[in-house]
Amino acid sequence: MNLKLKALKKSLWVYHVSAGSCNNCDIEILDLLTPRFDVERFGIVLVGSPRHADVLLCTGIVNKKCVERVKEVYEQTPKPCVVVAIGACACSGGIFRDGYQMAGPLNKIIPVDVYIPGCPPKPEAIIAGIVKFLKEIK
Amino acid sequence: MEELKKVIVPIGPYHPLLEEPEYFQLFCDGEEVVDVEWIAGYNHRGIEKLAESKHWDQVTFLVERICGICSTSHPFAYCNAVEDLAQIEIPERAKYIRSIIGELERLHSHLLWIGLAGHFLGYNTVFMWAWKYREGILDMFEMITGNRNHYAMFRIGGVRRNIEDEDIPILKKTLSEVEGKIKMLTEAVIDDPVLSARLKGVGILNKEDIKNYGAVGPIARASGVDIDVRKDDPYAAYNLVDWKMITTNNGDVFDKAVVRLLECFESIKIINQSLDRIKGTKGEIWKEVREIPKGEGIGRHEAPRGEVFHYIRSDGRASSPIRHKIRAPSYVNIPTFKASCIGETISDVCIILAGVDPCYCCTERIAVYDKEKKKKVYSFEDLVKKSIEKTEKIKKEIGKESKLWKKLF
Ligand code: SF4
Numbered sequence: 001m002n003l004k005l006k007a008l009k010k011s012l013w014v015y016h017v018s019a020g021s022c023n024n025c026d027i028e029i030l031d032l033l034t035p036r037f038d039v040e041r042f043g044i045v046l047v048g049s050p051r052h053a054d055v056l057l058c059t060g061i062v063n064k065k066c067v068e069r070v071k072e073v074y075e076q077t078p079k080p081c082v083v084v085a086i087g088a089c090a091c092s093g094g095i096f097r098d099g100y101q102m103a104g105p106l107n108k109i110i111p112v113d114v115y116i117p118g119c120p121p122k123p124e125a126i127i128a129g130i131v132k133f134l135k136e137i138k
Numbered sequence: 139m140e141e142l143k144k145v146i147v148p149i150g151p152y153h154p155l156l157e158e159p160e161y162f163q164l165f166c167d168g169e170e171v172v173d174v175e176w177i178a179g180y181n182h183r184g185i186e187k188l189a190e191s192k193h194w195d196q197v198t199f200l201v202e203r204i205c206g207i208c209s210t211s212h213p214f215a216y217c218n219a220v221e222d223l224a225q226i227e228i229p230e231r232a233k234y235i236r237s238i239i240g241e242l243e244r245l246h247s248h249l250l251w252i253g254l255a256g257h258f259l260g261y262n263t264v265f266m267w268a269w270k271y272r273e274g275i276l277d278m279f280e281m282i283t284g285n286r287n288h289y290a291m292f293r294i295g296g297v298r299r300n301i302e303d304e305d306i307p308i309l310k311k312t313l314s315e316v317e318g319k320i321k322m323l324t325e326a327v328i329d330d331p332v333l334s335a336r337l338k339g340v341g342i343l344n345k346e347d348i349k350n351y352g353a354v355g356p357i358a359r360a361s362g363v364d365i366d367v368r369k370d371d372p373y374a375a376y377n378l379v380d381w382k383m384i385t386t387n388n389g390d391v392f393d394k395a396v397v398r399l400l401e402c403f404e405s406i407k408i409i410n411q412s413l414d415r416i417k418g419t420k421g422e423i424w425k426e427v428r429e430i431p432k433g434e435g436i437g438r439h440e441a442p443r444g445e446v447f448h449y450i451r452s453d454g455r456a457s458s459p460i461r462h463k464i465r466a467p468s469y470v471n472i473p474t475f476k477a478s479c480i481g482e483t484i485s486d487v488c489i490i491l492a493g494v495d496p497c498y499c500c501t502e503r504i505a506v507y508d509k510e511k512k513k514k515v516y517s518f519e520d521l522v523k524k525s526i527e528k529t530e531k532i533k534k535e536i537g538k539e540s541k542l543w544k545k546l547f
Contacts (some may be wrong), residue, residue, distance in 0.1 A: 020181050
């Protein structure tokens with residue numbers, strides 16, 4: 001296994017991008033940090049800059065105003081970087097699929113590695129998704 | 139402002155703690171804020187237009203996804219609007235269930251705000267604890283509706299799911315636990331000298347400002363303006379139960395926090411009474427609605443942040459509205475920062491902006507323009523840091539904290 005991938009598995013630093021979401025998915029991501037789920041136990045930390053991130057958690061349909069932003073953020077992350085699409089919106093566009101502001105879904109804009117559907121996915125589902133991915137790259 | 143050289147450093151377009159993209163620019167003279175600007179639109183999804191292509195029943199789910207925090211407020215107002223248009227009287231049991239859901243939502247939203255405000259002030263313990271207590275309420279939602287957020291509880295003519303009798307004792311138990319915790323939190327906030335020093339007299343909005351900006355919700359009530367749709371134009375079960383409107387007079391950030399905390403107890407009162415009324419009774423929870431006639435209707439609901447307003451027009455033939463207009467409370471509340479931020483120091487701006495609770499979540503970044511040095515840029519994180527530093531300083535000056543904090547944590 002490549003060294004970078006090996007390092008990636010140890011302690012995931014995640015950066016959260018909200019691109020035209022209803023912010024419920026975002027709240028569930030924040031919920032992961034609070035006492036009931038507390039993912040910091042596993043070394044998963046939210047960071048303030050994409051330059052430090054191993055994982056991008058993206059929510060929302062990616063509207064036309066956000067497209068450039070999302071690309072910019074993705075380009076700033078060190079590679080390999082795992083992109084996780086959280087929520088029906090990021091996976092497929094969800095209920096907003098036919099809207100005029102829709103530029104996504106996310107995999108049209110940047111390459112996506114993990115899809116976690118749900119509207120919003122429960123915090124448990126988000127954890128399960130990440131764990132599945134980690135097992136996969138072993 | 140034109141002569142200032144604008145340099146924007148892209149620090150954290152998306153701050154982990156904030157969700158909805160908004161963009162504030164502060165213009166400063168030294169430490170003092172002289173002007174604020176606001177750019178929005180990063181979250182625009184074209185919902186009003188989409189509503190015109192969806193079936194009447196589907197629109198309920200669509201408007202639910204306007205905002206994740208007030209995800210019941212919009213269906214509430216939308217159903218009110220359609221029922222106003224078609225002159226539908228909903229069954230009594232549905233009225234109570236609607237109020238219960240609406241008030242549970244207020245509880246979780248206010249707790250969420252208190253947590254975020256705590257974080258901005260440097261009380262991260264408050265953040266963690268408030269969000270922990272909030273989980274109890276989300277559990278109640280899960281029990282009643284099957285989902286933690288986006289409950290899909292509303293339908294035109296009533297509600298989708300019943301609250302079963304055997305669930306009521308558990309709901310009440312969870313509620314009284316949460317009430318105890320909020321009580322402690324309230325006493326601690328009101329009693330704490332550091333918080334008083336930090337928040338009293340900061341970001342004041344007086345009655346005039348509120349009227350000029352047309353602000354609504356807790357921030358209007360904190361300035362002594364008693365508007366609340368639940369009282370002024372009762373709907374659902376709000377005139378069938380006993381509760382009172384909370385107002386205070388000072389209009390500063392401290393009062394906004396107090397109003398929100400005290401409102402939690404009123405919500406708990408409403409929920410308890412409603413649960414008592416539906417316990418042991420049977421009845422329909424929704425009414426069949428076959429046709430939406432031609433006409434227009436309006437619906438209002440007092441969301442956690444203020445009045446939500448929906449306007450609906452139907453031509454009587456199409457299976458979807460031909461016009462759907464939505465006005466959300468944050469849209470009128472956010473511009474009040476012009477009145478509340480100007481003249482304050484940079485370290486206070488963070489909590490003043492947060493004090494509006496602008497459903498605000500994603501203040502992407504804040505650029506600060508210093509009049510003298512021309513180009514000084516702070517990120518939102520710097521602002522939070524500044525705010526935390528100030529709290530620490532005051533803590534040292536006062537030298538003591540509320541005893542209650544120790545009890546609490
Ligand atoms: S998937 Fe659902 S909860 Fe998540 S952002 Fe989209 S509408 Fe909101």
